[in-house]
Amino acid sequence: MRKAYKILYKEGTGELTEKKSRFIASFCPVKTEEEAQAFIEETRKKYWDASHNCYAWVLGKNGEGKRCSDDGEPSQTAGKPMLDVLEGEEIVNICVVVTRYFGGTLLGTGGLVRAYSGAVKEGLKSCTVLTLIPARKLLIDTDYNGVGRIQYLLGQLKLITLNSEYTDRVMLTVLVPDEEVLKLQTDITEATGGKVVLEICDSIYYGMHEKEVLLFPEG
Structure with missing residues (x-):
């Protein structure tokens, strides 16, 4: 781990x-x-x-x-x-x-x-010292009916949304600490009645500096 x-x-x-x-x-x-x-x-x-x-x-x-x-x-x-x-x-x-x-x-x-x-x-x-947290990028593809429930869950967990795209559907890219990935997937699936597509992407680390999110590669 x-x-x-x-x-x-x-x-x-x-x-x-x-x-x-x-x-x-x-x-x-x-x-x-x-x-x-x-x-x-x-x-x-x-x-x-x-x-x-x-x-x-x-x-x-x-x-x-x-x-x-x-x-x-x-x-x-x-x-x-x-x-x-x-x-x-x-x-x-x-x-x-x-x-x-x-x-x-x-x-x-x-x-x-x-x-x-x-x-x-x-x-x-x-000096400026950063704590780097292991995380994954989670892509969330949902319809507009599920957005409110998903954003509520993200807010409860204080997760960082890196990118949002609103077209005929909603695509969110969320930064999720390693230990919260599986639970978040389960909670989102249940909250939307399964009407969501989830994809776990890049394995990275991140740190916060003066309210800015800094991403660091796995290596």
Whole structure:
């Protein structure tokens, strides 16, 4: 069974200062290791004079692709804490680079872990994260007598109508979450006395951003 998952949709940045050291978190949506590496290199060039550019990324619907780097900081004090934050938030298709400008005071192991993870948390506040819901497009072909009943059912379930065509019959294209498809088919058939043609089409994911419906392919 497909499950909903969260992705980074729009990038963001965040910054914190700890004992005069600056920690700048930069985020980018990525789908492949190549895209993640390209973003890391771009960030390194942007902050070429920084002490460290540590990174972490998570790829794939199930977070199966992941990697992190301390970039010269003591082992397990930067990349792993950054990755832990991403995994804790359950966000995938995301890459973050935390740039450090050394302020002259050593932070110690615990201080570094708090600073790097804290920078990631701060940066996430400025990012746009979408929850993608598995769904199917359902084509509904009915006569005008059945439209009212069908629209009532769609309204009760708060389903999204993607397209409506009114000719000698009515054709509706509705976005239906996976777990509601079978029940909706049964309810519509019963409500119209079977005078309806239903066709399950594309298997997709969708998310909502500022009241806009965003569709994403299965892959």
